[in-house]
Amino acid sequence: MIYDFLNDLTGSPFIAGTITALLPLFAFILPFALFAVLLERKVAGHMQDRLGPMRVGYHGILQTVADIIKLIQKEDIIARNNDKLLFNIAPVLTFAGSYAAFAAIPFSSVFLGANIDLGIFYIIAVTGLVVAGILMAGWASNNKYSLLGAMRSAAQIISYEIPTILVVLSVVMLTGTMSLYDLSESQSSYFWNWYLLGGPEFEIQKFLLIPFMLIGFLIIYISTLAEVNRTPFDIPEAESELVSGYHTEYSGMKFAMFFLAEYANMFAVSAILVALFLGGYQSPFGYLGNLLNINWLIPLEQFFWFTFKGIFFVFVQMWLRWTLPRLRVDQLMAASWKYLIPIAFFNLLIIGIISIL
Amino acid sequence: MSVRTEEMVLNMGPQHPSTHGVLRLELTLDGEIITKVVPHIGYLHRCFEKHCEVMSYPQVIPYTDRMDYLAAMGNELGYVIGVEKLLRIQVPERVEYIRVIMAELQRIASHLVAIGTYGADIGAFTPFLYCFRDRERILNLFEITCGARLLYNYIWVGGLSHDLHPDFVRLTKEFIKEFKPNLRELNNLLTYNKIFIDRTANVGILPLETAINFGVTGPMLRASGLKWDLRKDDTYSVYNKFDFDIPIGEGKMGTVGDSWDRYYVRVLEMEESLKIIEQAIETLPDGDVTSAIPKKIKPPVGHVYSRVENPRGELGYFIISDGSTSPFRVKVRAPSFVNLQIMDELCRGHLVADVIAILGSVDIVLGEVDR
Numbered sequence: 002m003i004y005d006f007l008n009d010l011t012g013s014p015f016i017a018g019t020i021t022a023l024l025p026l027f028a029f030i031l032p033f034a035l036f037a038v039l040l041e042r043k044v045a046g047h048m049q050d051r052l053g054p055m056r057v058g059y060h061g062i063l064q065t066v067a068d069i070i071k072l073i074q075k076e077d078i079i080a081r082n083n084d085k086l087l088f089n090i091a092p093v094l095t096f097a098g099s100y101a102a103f104a105a106i107p108f109s110s111v112f113l114g115a116n117i118d119l120g121i122f123y124i125i126a127v128t129g130l131v132v133a134g135i136l137m138a139g140w141a142s143n144n145k146y147s148l149l150g151a152m153r154s155a156a157q158i159i160s161y162e163i164p165t166i167l168v169v170l171s172v173v174m175l176t177g178t179m180s181l182y183d184l185s186e187s188q189s190s191y192f193w194n195w196y197l198l199g200g201p202e203f204e205i206q207k208f209l210l211i212p213f214m215l216i217g218f219l220i221i222y223i224s225t226l227a228e229v230n231r232t233p234f235d236i237p238e239a240e241s242e243l244v245s246g247y248h249t250e251y252s253g254m255k256f257a258m259f260f261l262a263e264y265a266n267m268f269a270v271s272a273i274l275v276a277l278f279l280g281g282y283q284s285p286f287g288y289l290g291n292l293l294n295i296n297w298l299i300p301l302e303q304f305f306w307f308t309f310k311g312i313f314f315v316f317v318q319m320w321l322r323w324t325l326p327r328l329r330v331d332q333l334m335a336a337s338w339k340y341l342i343p344i345a346f347f348n349l350l351i352i353g354i355i356s357i358l
Numbered sequence: 359m360s361v362r363t364e365e366m367v368l369n370m371g372p373q374h375p376s377t378h379g380v381l382r383l384e385l386t387l388d389g390e391i392i393t394k395v396v397p398h399i400g401y402l403h404r405c406f407e408k409h410c411e412v413m414s415y416p417q418v419i420p421y422t423d424r425m426d427y428l429a430a431m432g433n434e435l436g437y438v439i440g441v442e443k444l445l446r447i448q449v450p451e452r453v454e455y456i457r458v459i460m461a462e463l464q465r466i467a468s469h470l471v472a473i474g475t476y477g478a479d480i481g482a483f484t485p486f487l488y489c490f491r492d493r494e495r496i497l498n499l500f501e502i503t504c505g506a507r508l509l510y511n512y513i514w515v516g517g518l519s520h521d522l523h524p525d526f527v528r529l530t531k532e533f534i535k536e537f538k539p540n541l542r543e544l545n546n547l548l549t550y551n552k553i554f555i556d557r558t559a560n561v562g563i564l565p566l567e568t569a570i571n572f573g574v575t576g577p578m579l580r581a582s583g584l585k586w587d588l589r590k591d592d593t594y595s596v597y598n599k600f601d602f603d604i605p606i607g608e609g610k611m612g613t614v615g616d617s618w619d620r621y622y623v624r625v626l627e628m629e630e631s632l633k634i635i636e637q638a639i640e641t642l643p644d645g646d647v648t649s650a651i652p653k654k655i656k657p658p659v660g661h662v663y664s665r666v667e668n669p670r671g672e673l674g675y676f677i678i679s680d681g682s683t684s685p686f687r688v689k690v691r692a693p694s695f696v697n698l699q700i701m702d703e704l705c706r707g708h709l710v711a712d713v714i715a716i717l718g719s720v721d722i723v724l725g726e727v728d729r
Contacts, residue, residue: 045483045484048484049483049484049487049488050487050488050491051487145366145368146368149390149710232481233481233553235481323483323484324482324484324547325481325482325551325553326477326480326481326482326548326551326553326554326557327480327481327482327553327557328553328556328557329556329557329709329711329712330390330709330711331709332556332557
């Protein structure tokens with residue numbers, strides 16, 4: 002989308018590609034991470050009967066900026082027995098994985114890095130890189146806690162990818178497209194067209210689908226929670242057991258990379274949920290732009306709705322984090338293999354049967 | 359080619375967020391399964407017992423504060439009762455009542471830290487801060503009474519350092535009124551949380567037989583199903599005048615004596631402590647709290663063993679007097695020290711994550727383990 006536009010404008014695929022690649026980082030991920038870290042601390046604070054950061058700026062709004070300045074100043078510590086090459090690659094790889102996912106996320110009908118036909122498939126594949134980064138970090142740190150954390154993380158992310166994919170598959174099967182743009186476009190304008198509520202086609206099947214779509218949504222929500230290592234599945238970085246898991250040994254900007262990747266990932270998985278089940282960038286109540294006949298307003302509204310829905314799910318993730326305790330590693334595996342995967346399979350089967358009715 | 363596996367030795371602590379101080383656990387792991395736990399203690403050793411030999415009897419009291427620093431009132435009470443037995447003096451009724459109120463408030467404060475940090479160990483951070491919010495109010499009560507929030511030097515031989523603040527009774531009543539709904543909220547948030555139960559029920563089961571053999575006391579012993587509480591079974595001060603129950607572990611969510619039981623016994627004990635405080639405040643006698651303090655403390659030759667039910671178990675002082683102004687010997691039986699020995703027994707066969715859950719439920723204070 003943006004790439005095509007810029008390509009026409011500048012006539013150079015290289016410039017167009019560079020700008021398209023940098024746009025989500027500067028226009029979205031960094032501001033979002035700044036906002037999300039502050040949001041997390043404020044949510045935590047208010048849930049715990051305290052105020053959260055209050056000193057830097059009005060009600061602490063500049064706290065994250067101050068934190069980042071602090072992190073940039075910090076010494077980049079590499080211990081003597083670390084595997085230096087892997088130790089340096091790991092945070093970059095982790096961040097690249099979650100960053101690359103943003104290329105295919107449709108923020109609005111015009112703000113979409115690349116309209117890939119295999120959009121959802123691409124995102125799932127590319128976020129798989131994160132596992133490699135985490136494993137590298139754990140191994141290269143030469144720290145037993147980090148290694149345990151990385152091992153747990155790899156096991157966890159891989160086992161929870163299966164239910165995620167199964168649910169994604171059921172939606173893909175229903176719609177016949179893997180492009181997130183097409184998926185979002187098909188759920189146009191009103192909330193009863195969302196796939197969470199059975200999809201846009203107004204037939205008897207729609208009503209049969211609703212309960213199974215809800216089940217599917219719950220499964221994918223739980224498993225994406227595990228994929229981004231959030232409570233109750235934050236076992237890899239369980240601070241009370243493994244200190245900080247795989248990023249214990251990291252300091253300064255490398256630590257910030259892991260941190261940024263975590264928050265970028267939180268939004269990326271929420272974006273997948275939104276695009277698949279909640280109408281993507283479509284407004285639930287129609288557009289103000291249509292009403293007032295202002296065409297340029299519509300993409301802005303779409304951007305607003307997409308980020309609103311995405312941040313809402315990020316908020317729910319935070320809410321859960323400050324409410325629930327943490328599962329144990331074997332219980333976590335049991336939850337995926339014994340419950341989520343079988344249920345997801347049956348759900349897939351039933352949705353398949355309903356869709357051919 | 360045959361595949362060789364070997365056990366990994368993992369050092370947990372002394373700088374680890376969940377060892378509740380400077381405890382070092384040497385874990386031997388087979389994968390993530392524990393095969394052996396060796397606790398290494400002594401990082402906080404301050405020669406308490408040796409210090410006592412060169413100090414006068416009242417000078418020991420501030421040092422007892424620093425043993426179990428989460429339950430300083432209880433420590434003072436145990437020591438003071440011992441010295442009073444040596445001196446054979448009677449203290450006024452009001453003093454005894456205030457001592458009981460303080461000890462029970464301290465028990466609630468201590469249990470709040472225990473269950474709060476236990477929640478944090480399991481991964482629920484919010485209950486931890488709720489607990490500290492309530493504990494803060496108790497500390498404020500102590501502050502208006504004696505000026506200190508953690509280490510009080512309040513209970514003296516034969517009396518107390520200060521009488522109660524005029525506002526104390528009103529503020530305590532307010533605290534009790536507001537604390538009861540908070541306790542219910544805590545139960546809803548943490549105690550009956552499915553994940554919390556999954557993490558703690560049937561983990562680290564301590565059979566009664568083993569508990570008695572290891573000399574385990576306090577909430578740990580009661581969680582294993584024995585109704586043994588020194589406040590009732592070897593009553594001291596004025597505890598026989600109050601009506602309260604002794605909660606024991608019932609295996610409500612799993613087996614009797616599991617970590618959840620140990621946690622829940624503490625929750626129930628807080629309610630019982632509230633009952634005691636309410637009764638004591640209602641019937642608080644008048645009088646002078648400093649009248650019975652002896653001018654010169656010089657007990658006759660002899661020895662005494664005094665014990666009190668501290669939040670963590672039986673705290674015993676064996677005091678030998680040689681007739682001078684300082685004790686010849688003060689030996690402390692610290693409940694945390696005794697309870698900590700059970701770690702290896704409880705942890706074997708569990709996962710690394712369970713070590714945290716078990717250690718949290720044993721609830722140790724390193725100041726007392728190392729003294």
